[in-house]
Amino acid sequence: MAFSARLNIAxxxxxxxxxxxxxxxxITAIFGxxxxxxxxxxxxxxGLHPKDLxxxxxxxxxxxxxxxxxxxxxxxxxxxxIGYVFQESSLFEHLSIQQNLDYGQKRIKKPLKPHERDHxxxxxxxxxxxxxxxxxxxGGERQRVAxxxxxxxRPRLLLMxxxxxxxxxxxxxxxxxxxxxxxxxxxxxxxxxxxxxxxxTRLADHLIILDQGKLQQQGPIQEVLANHKIxxxxxxxxxxxxFGTVITARTDHNLTEVDLGDALIRIPHHxxxxxxxxxxxxxxxxxxxxxxxxxxxxVLNIFDCQIDTIEPPTENGQCLIHLCLKNTRIQARVSAYSxxxxxLRAGQQVFAQIKAVSIVQ
Amino acid sequence: xxxxxxDLAALWLTFRIASITTILLLIIGTPIALxxxxxxxxxxxxIGAIVALPLVLPPTVLGFYxxxxxxxxxxxGQITTALGLGTxxxxxxxxxxxxxxxxxxxxxQPIQNAIEALGERxxxxxxxxxxxxxxxFFTVTLPLARPGFITAAILGFAxxxxxxxxxxxxxxxxxxxTRVISVxxxxxxxxxxYSQAHWLSGTxxxxxxxxxxxxxxxxxxxKKSGAGYGL
Numbered sequence: 001m002a003f004s005a006r007l008n009i010a011x012x013x014x015x016x017x018x019x020x021x022x023x024x025x026x027i028t029a030i031f032g033x034x035x036x037x038x039x040x041x042x043x044x045x046x047g048l049h050p051k052d053l054x055x056x057x058x059x060x061x062x063x064x065x066x067x068x069x070x071x072x073x074x075x076x077x078x079x080x081x082i083g084y085v086f087q088e089s090s091l092f093e094h095l096s097i098q099q100n101l102d103y104g105q106k107r108i109k110k111p112l113k114p115h116e117r118d119h120x121x122x123x124x125x126x127x128x129x130x131x132x133x134x135x136x137x138x139g140g141e142r143q144r145v146a147x148x149x150x151x152x153x154r155p156r157l158l159l160m161x162x163x164x165x166x167x168x169x170x171x172x173x174x175x176x177x178x179x180x181x182x183x184x185x186x187x188x189x190x191x192x193x194x195x196x197x198x199x200x201t202r203l204a205d206h207l208i209i210l211d212q213g214k215l216q217q218q219g220p221i222q223e224v225l226a227n228h229k230i231x232x233x234x235x236x237x238x239x240x241x242x243f244g245t246v247i248t249a250r251t252d253h254n255l256t257e258v259d260l261g262d263a264l265i266r267i268p269h270h271x272x273x274x275x276x277x278x279x280x281x282x283x284x285x286x287x288x289x290x291x292x293x294x295x296x297x298x299v300l301n302i303f304d305c306q307i308d309t310i311e312p313p314t315e316n317g318q319c320l321i322h323l324c325l326k327n328t329r330i331q332a333r334v335s336a337y338s339x340x341x342x343x344l345r346a347g348q349q350v351f352a353q354i355k356a357v358s359i360v361q
Numbered sequence: 362x363x364x365x366x367x368d369l370a371a372l373w374l375t376f377r378i379a380s381i382t383t384i385l386l387l388i389i390g391t392p393i394a395l396x397x398x399x400x401x402x403x404x405x406x407x408i409g410a411i412v413a414l415p416l417v418l419p420p421t422v423l424g425f426y427x428x429x430x431x432x433x434x435x436x437x438g439q440i441t442t443a444l445g446l447g448t449x450x451x452x453x454x455x456x457x458x459x460x461x462x463x464x465x466x467x468x469x470q471p472i473q474n475a476i477e478a479l480g481e482r483x484x485x486x487x488x489x490x491x492x493x494x495x496x497x498f499f500t501v502t503l504p505l506a507r508p509g510f511i512t513a514a515i516l517g518f519a520x521x522x523x524x525x526x527x528x529x530x531x532x533x534x535x536x537x538x539t540r541v542i543s544v545x546x547x548x549x550x551x552x553x554x555y556s557q558a559h560w561l562s563g564t565x566x567x568x569x570x571x572x573x574x575x576x577x578x579x580x581x582x583x584k585k586s587g588a589g590y591g592l
Contacts (some may be wrong), residue, residue, distance in 0.1 A: 046489060078490075108491055
């Protein structure tokens with residue numbers, strides 16, 4: 001099943017013009033700088049824009065075989081099978097937390113069974129908040145209630161507009177953990193806005209990149225982010241996102257072994273299960289280059305690579321080097337001085353020493 | 362010395378007119394306030410101005426035009442005559458219609474302010490939670506803007522109680538039908554019955570003071586809801 005949207009929305013000073021198709025499963029991240037039209041797109045999917053905003057009535061949204069919007073039809077928001085989590089707290093202040101959760105429940109045809117409700121409430125860790133008034137909750141608690149309220153609608157598609165934008169780091173990682181559990185336990189497709197590369201690379205299966213109201217890229221995250229140029233535009237610090245499978249959860253030396261497909265990488269022990277699919281961040285600053293295989297070194301992971309391209313040096317004397325590790329592409333940042341000293345050239349065989357790698361999932 | 366029978370009749374009449382007017386105004390004023398709060402139409406300015414006109418017009422001007430409109434040759438008068446109701450001038454219902462127009466801004470504006478202060482977001486949230494427009498009006502807009510509605514009702518009632526110029530023009534001075542408190546006081550003063558005038562006037566002062574105290578106390582507690590009237 002797929003979700004598709006073809007939209008042309010014109011404000012006086014901004015136009016959103018996109019045509020996208022994504023699988024209606026897993027997590028899709030909409031990524032882009034401020035003002036790129038992320039929220040406009042998400043609101044359009046939810047049907048929150050007035051109809052006259054669509055240029056020449058142009059808009060077509062289809063979820064599976066259900067048409068939400070076409071040239072002739074417009075399914076109002078309250079009839080779309082969605083759950084929507086707004087960027088800021090959106091709890092009804094005149095209702096208690098329990099009443100907030102019940103508000104949508106009462107309005108769907110088949111409300112959840114008590115044990116299903118309890119499961120969601122437990123999943124989000126809000127059972128101790130139910131009797132409190134909405135204005136007595138912290139920002140993180142409010143967002144968790146808002147997410148639970150959306151999930152209790154039995155949505156066929158969940159939409160979230162930067163639900164963590166206003167939260168501090170601790171709250172953010174708390175919600176991120178919940179979203180990960182959502183993905184594995186509830187299996188509701190989620191379209192999620194973010195301008196945080198860390199979050200996106202941690203959660204998303206599918207990526208939509210917007211810029212100035214136009215679609216820059218869409219596709220599975222592996223494919224989109226294989227392009228270093230896109231990846232580096234997302235973050236100040238260049239990195240590579242690696243996907244791997246855990247082969248050994250804990251070796252005798254307290255290491256975790258991960259198969260990257262093209263190489264085996266050993267990382268400090270993490271609480272992961274054997275066969276688990278995990279994602280790793282490999283920062284360019286943590287990769288150094290040697291011309292011969294280093295021996296008698298403390299570095300655990302040394303890969304045989306070929307230099308693909310070398311970017312011109314930056315003002316502070318650093319070169320970004322793109323490497324091919326068989327079919328996997330990684331990047332290394334070395335000083336322009338070393339680059340010249342070692343006489344690095346495209347096509348050359350080198351050894352990449354991985355000093356650190358961090359697990360993101 | 363206390364209230365005479367005529368005074369009590371005037372008090373009762375005033376109470377009836379003000380109550381009916383308030384109920385009608387909440388029914389008529391709410392959709393107008395909703396529209397004014399939400400619309401981007403170019404008619405927002407002119408319609409808002411028409412609603413606010415009684416704030417600045419001398420009541421006699423409003424009364425004068427209503428007298429003509431409801432009279433036998435006026436548009437309203439012709440309709441009511443055609444319907445077999447006769448003309449509404451110098452009747453109870455004529456006075457109610459005049460009061461509705463006269464007190465309109467005092468009801469529409471607090472409701473409009475409260476709804477504007479709410480913003481679109483609560484309604485969008487309600488829509489994503491499967492609530493249709495009517496549903497969300499009653500379960501979200503109404504409870505969240507309640508202070509605005511209460512302020513509107515109190516001010517609409519109190520302002521109708523206090524009218525004089527419009528009553529005199531449209532309703533005249535018919536005991537039990539159009540002779541409201543303000544007119545009764547005027548009569549007492551005309552006939553030099555100062556102590557009677559004192560009783561009624563003092564009652565009005567206390568009534569108005571209590572009403573405004575309630576409104577101000579209420580609005581101070583609810584400042585956030587934007588229900589204030591800006592008196």
